[in-house]
Amino acid sequence: MGTQQPAERQLPSRRIADDLRRAIETGELAPGARLPSERDLAGRYGTARNTAREAIRLLADGGLVIAEHGRGVFVRRESPLIRLGNDRYSHKYRESGLSPFLLECAKQGKTGRFEVLSIEQIEPPAEVARHLRLSMSERSVLVRENVFFADADPVHRVTTYIPWEIAEDTGLVNPEVGHPYGIHGIFEERGHVMTRLRESVSARMPKADEARYLQLPPGVPVLDVMHISIDQHGEPYELTRFVMRADLTGLLYDTPIE
Amino acid sequence: MGTQQPAERQLPSRRIADDLRRAIETGELAPGARLPSERDLAGRYGTARNTAREAIRLLADGGLVIAEHGRGVFVRRESPLIRLGNDRYSHKYRESGLSPFLLECAKQGKTGRFEVLSIEQIEPPAEVARHLRLSMSERSVLVRENVFFADADPVHRVTTYIPWEIAEDTGLVNPEVGHPYGIHGIFEERGHVMTRLRESVSARMPKADEARYLQLPPGVPVLDVMHISIDQHGEPYELTRFVMRADLTGLLYDTPIE
DNA sequence: GACAGCAACTGGCTTGAGCCAGTTGCCTAG
DNA sequence: CTAGGCAACTGGCTCAAGCCAGTTGCTGTC
Numbered sequence: 001m002g003t004q005q006p007a008e009r010q011l012p013s014r015r016i017a018d019d020l021r022r023a024i025e026t027g028e029l030a031p032g033a034r035l036p037s038e039r040d041l042a043g044r045y046g047t048a049r050n051t052a053r054e055a056i057r058l059l060a061d062g063g064l065v066i067a068e069h070g071r072g073v074f075v076r077r078e079s080p081l082i083r084l085g086n087d088r089y090s091h092k093y094r095e096s097g098l099s100p101f102l103l104e105c106a107k108q109g110k111t112g113r114f115e116v117l118s119i120e121q122i123e124p125p126a127e128v129a130r131h132l133r134l135s136m137s138e139r140s141v142l143v144r145e146n147v148f149f150a151d152a153d154p155v156h157r158v159t160t161y162i163p164w165e166i167a168e169d170t171g172l173v174n175p176e177v178g179h180p181y182g183i184h185g186i187f188e189e190r191g192h193v194m195t196r197l198r199e200s201v202s203a204r205m206p207k208a209d210e211a212r213y214l215q216l217p218p219g220v221p222v223l224d225v226m227h228i229s230i231d232q233h234g235e236p237y238e239l240t241r242f243v244m245r246a247d248l249t250g251l252l253y254d255t256p257i258e
Numbered sequence: 259m260g261t262q263q264p265a266e267r268q269l270p271s272r273r274i275a276d277d278l279r280r281a282i283e284t285g286e287l288a289p290g291a292r293l294p295s296e297r298d299l300a301g302r303y304g305t306a307r308n309t310a311r312e313a314i315r316l317l318a319d320g321g322l323v324i325a326e327h328g329r330g331v332f333v334r335r336e337s338p339l340i341r342l343g344n345d346r347y348s349h350k351y352r353e354s355g356l357s358p359f360l361l362e363c364a365k366q367g368k369t370g371r372f373e374v375l376s377i378e379q380i381e382p383p384a385e386v387a388r389h390l391r392l393s394m395s396e397r398s399v400l401v402r403e404n405v406f407f408a409d410a411d412p413v414h415r416v417t418t419y420i421p422w423e424i425a426e427d428t429g430l431v432n433p434e435v436g437h438p439y440g441i442h443g444i445f446e447e448r449g450h451v452m453t454r455l456r457e458s459v460s461a462r463m464p465k466a467d468e469a470r471y472l473q474l475p476p477g478v479p480v481l482d483v484m485h486i487s488i489d490q491h492g493e494p495y496e497l498t499r500f501v502m503r504a505d506l507t508g509l510l511y512d513t514p515i516e
Numbered sequence: 517g518a519c520a521g522c523a524a525c526t527g528g529c530t531t532g533a534g535c536c537a538g539t540t541g542c543c544t545a546g
Numbered sequence: 547c548t549a550g551g552c553a554a555c556t557g558g559c560t561c562a563a564g565c566c567a568g569t570t571g572c573t574g575t576c
Contacts, residue, residue: 048561070526070568306531328538328556
C-alpha cells in the first residue's frame with residue numbers, strides 16, 4: 001500500500017517471543033539449551049510473568065521449544081516437523097538458492113521451469129476466503145495457475161490464492177514475475193517469515209483437465225495437497241493447491257520406504 | 259486396565275472445554291453456531307474470564323472452534339484439521355479426548371473400531387531400523403498390524419513398528435491392549451511427549467493383500483503415509499505406516515477444498 | 517557412603533482487574 | 547429515508563498476585 005508502515009508497536013509477548021526465536025535461529029540458544037525461566041524473562045522485559053509465559057507458549061506452539069514441568073523450557077533438539085517453508089524448505093532455499101522443485105530437478109540432471117496457465121482476479125470460493133480469513137471488505141484474490149515441468153515433462157499444477165492487496169504489493173499480478181526461489185522467495189524478500197502448513201492431503205483420480213495439463217497416462221492417480229502459508233503472527237496470506245502425479249511425488253516429498 | 263480411575267479432579271479450564279466439546283459433538287452447538295461469550299462462560303462456571311478464555315483456546319488449538327475479534331467464537335463449519343505431523347499430536351488427543359480417527363468417526367455418526375491382524379516380533383527391515391535408530395544389539399521390533407473400521411467399512415491399515423523393549427514396557431505385545439486415545443494414549447500415560455513427523459506421503463495402486471483387507475473396489479488408489487514418533491529429545495520410538503483408501507481420506511485428513 | 521528431608525528452584529493454572537480494538541445495531545439529526 | 551455517531555457488545559492482551567506440583571541439589575543424619 002501507499003501508506004507508510006508505522007513501525008508497528010509490537011506486543012510485549014511477541015517481542016519476547018521474537019527475541020527468543022532469533023536467539024534460537026542464530027544458534028545463540030543451541031538445541032537442548034535451557035531458556036531463561038518465565039520469572040527471569042518477565043523481570044528482564046519488565047512484564048508480568050504471564051506475558052513471558054505467553055511468549056514461550058507461542059514458541060512451544062510452533063514446536064521450537066518444549067516446556068518441562070519443574071525443569072525448564074528447552075530448545076528442541078530436532079526441527080520438529082515438516083514445516084515446508086520455515087525449517088526445511090527455507091533452509092534449502094537459502095543454501096541452494098533454488099526452490100525445492102528446481103533443486104530436485106537439478107539433482108536429477110533435469111531442467112525445471114514453470115508456465116503460467118492463467119492469472120485472474122476473482123471473488124474466492126467460501127472455503128478459500130475462510131482459510132485466508134478474508135473479511136467481507138477484501139473479498140478479492142489473485143489466482144495464479146502454474147504448471148511445473150522437469151525438462152519437457154509436466155510434474156505438477158499449482159494453484160495459488162493470494163489476497164489481492166498482497167498480490168499487488170508483491171507484483172505477483174504480473175505473469176512475468178517469477179523468482180528463483182519461487183513465490184516464497186518474493187515473500188521472504190519482503191520480510192515475511194513464512195511457515196507452511198499442510199492442511200490436507202488426498203489422492204484421487206485426475207479430472208479431465210488435470211489429466212490433460214499433466215499429460216497423465218491413464219490409471220495414474222494424483223496427489224492433491226493443500227498448503228496454507230502463514231506469517232509469524234499466524235496470519236494466513238496464501239493458499240496453495242498442488243495437484244501432482246502420484247508416481248512422481250518423490251520430487252516434493254521424501255520417497256516412501258521399501 | 260484393571261486400575262480404578264481415581265475420578266481425577268478436573269481443571270476448571272478443561273472442564274469448560276470438555277463441556278463445550280461435548281455440546282459440539284452432540285450437535286447441541288451446530289457448525290457455525292456462536293459459543294457463549296468469554297464473560298458469559300466465566301459467569302456460568304464461576305471462574306475468572308481468563309479461565310474461560312483458556313478453555314476456548316484449547317478448543318481453538320484443536321481446530322474445533324474459531325474466534326473472531328469483536329464478533330464471537332464460532333463452531334467451525336468444516337471438520338477440523340488433524341494436522342498429522344505439523345503439531346504436537348498429543349495436544350489433539352487431549353483436546354478431543356479421542357484419537358483423531360475415533361473422533362472423526364463419532365462426528366460422522368459412525369462407530370470407529372480396530373481389529374488386530376497380527377502381532378509379531380521380528381528383526382526389522384534395514385529401513386525401519388535406520389529410522390528408529392536401532393543399534394545392532396537391539397535389533398528386535400514389535401510389528402502390530404491393525405485394520406480400522408468405520409462401522410463395517412475398513413478404512414485404513416496401520417502397521418506399527420516399535421522397539422521390542424518399549425513394546426514390552428507398554429504392554430503393546432498384548433493384542434488386548436487398546437486405548438481410547440490410540441497407541442499414543444498409552445505412550446502419553448507413560449510420560450512420553452510425542453511428536454509425529456510425517457516422513458513420506460505417496461499414492462499408488464494397492465497391492466493384492468491391501469485390496470483384500472481394505473475391501474477396495476477396483477481402481478481406487480491408496481495413500482501410503484509414513485510417520486515417525488519422537489519424544490522430547492528427538493529420539494524415535496515408533497514408526498507407523500498407514501495405508502488407506504484414497505477416496506476416504508477425509509477420515510484422517512481434512513477433505514480437500516472445492 | 518547412603519539416604520531422607522528440605523529449600524529453592526522450575527513450569528502449570530487460576531484469579532480479578534483493566535484497557536484496547538473490532539463489530540453490531542440502534543437511535544438521532546438531517 | 548439516509549448517514550453519522552454512539553453504546554453495548556465481542557475477543558485480545560496485559561498486569562500482579564497467589565497457590566500448586568514437579569525437579570534438583572544440598573545438608574544433616576544415620
